Amino acid sequence: MRNERHDERLSDDELELFLQYLHRFANHDLDLFALMQVGDPEDPVYVSLRRKPETGVDPSAYRRP
16 A cells, blocks of 8 residues: 555555554444434334435425525
8 A cells, every 4th residue: 555645655554553544434434324223123214315305295394494
């Protein structure tokens, strides 16, 4: 792996530090994803991110201030 700014190879210490940060942020994202899935198995909740509301939803309920 190379440092593009200085056009040189990363040292073993730099590579290890990079991998630690990468691991930390990946775990954080996975934790957030797991939190989004938590819910009552008998009454699940689904989240969708869309530019338009689902069919049957009043668009005026989502007006921006």
